[in-house]
Amino acid sequence: MARNKSSKAHQDKARAAATKPATFGEDIDLDSYVGSADEQPYQTDPSKLPPAAKERMLEAGVILDDPRQRAGTFIQMDNAPVHSSVKQEGVEVMAISQALDRYDWLWDYWWQAVAVDTDKYTANVELNQYNGYFIRALPGYKTIYPVQACLYLAKARLAQNVHNIIIAEENSELHIITGCTTASEDEAGLHLGVSEFYIKRGAKVTFTMIHNWNPEVAVRPRSAAIVEENALFLSNYVLTKPVRSLQMYPTARCVGENAVVRFNSVLVAAPGSSLDVGSRVILNAKGAKTEIVARAITTGGSIVARGYVEGNAPDVRGHLECRGLILTGGGIIHAIPELKGTLAGIDLSHEAAVGKIAEEEVEYLMARGLTQNEATATIVRGFLRVDIEGLPPLLSAELQRAIQASEKDLM
DSSP states (O other): OOOOGGGHHHHHHHHHTTTOOOSSSOOOOGGGSBOOOOOOOOOSSGGGSOHHHHHHHHHTTOOOSSGGGOSEEEEEETTEEEEEEEOSTTEEEEEHHHHHHHOGGGGGGTTTSSOTTSSHHHHHHHHSOOBOEEEEEOTTOBOSSOEEEEEEEOSTTBEEEEEEEEEEOTTOEEEEEEEEEESOSSOOEEEEEEEEEEEOTTOEEEEEEEEEOOTTEEEEEEEEEEEOTTOEEEEEEEEOSOOSEEEEOOEEEEOSTTOEEEEEEEEEEOTTOEEEEEEEEEEOSTTOEEEEEEEEEESSSEEEEEEEEEEOSTTOEEEEEEEEEEOSTTOEEEEEEEEEEOSTTOEEEEEEEEEOOOHHHHHHHHTTTOOHHHHHHHHHHHHHOOOOTTOOHHHHHHHHHHHHHTHHHHO
């Protein structure tokens, strides 16, 4: 990857943080994973990728055989980009290494939203070979269809390092689907993903991430967004398949007046899965607003559902909502909502509930002809359904499809 002198300070900070564990979640031993993999061949036509890989990607919302309903496509296998393409004017999609070679100004965004010394995982991304994607909407351009990106783990026991930058220029609009998955259904692996979002004045970004890992994979995303005046950041996260360990706590900073941020999460923890997932929003500009909504179900795994809203400017509003269902014994859900206000005139609130499916609801549906399993599935389906304001119809349909696909596993 291209380097310049401005990255030396980042590398020095990364070296100092190379052994710094994360504040939350299991501390992963990075030395137990390999750092390199065989170079994957580039594919100008992504439909020519192996059928098994395409099937796994499709389960994560990435369409390769008929990508006409996509504004662009990026695919990375292990640590190598294997495809990037654009189908709409005003949108750029390419490997981050290519973008850094093309645009000197991109270094000015490098590690500005996420701190390079956050922990040893961000340090590892900086210090070791990595790639990732660059997605940008030019000023005033709006995507008709979503851009899709897939981060695919092919080699067993690999530490996949990814650094992504997403920029929505002034008054632009970007819709993105990111699908993350692995070739193996039982081999260990590690995904380290840094994503930095820059949403300029009047711009809008909807970002939907669907994770389809396996029970032996550990995942450590590190994401942050900077949201300017009258801009919107809508982030949706879906994890309904087993994963060994997931810890993420994306942060959005509203730095412009009337900026809006919404985080929506749908989490399912199977036996053996440990999820520590949260969202944090800092409201630093007058009239900024946020809503954080989480739906969590455990069938035997553990979930820590965090939420944090901080109000530091006049007339800001924020709301946290977390609801959890424990379907079987042995499952754990720990909801941790946090609010912090630093001046008068702000409006912050939260609600959280953890429980079980009410027997009277099951009995009511069974009295109308459903079996017990059908009644339970109906209730679970309704519980997981999150109505997301502002989500384009195509993305909404794909989000619900991903949730429905997990129903069989849940029951």
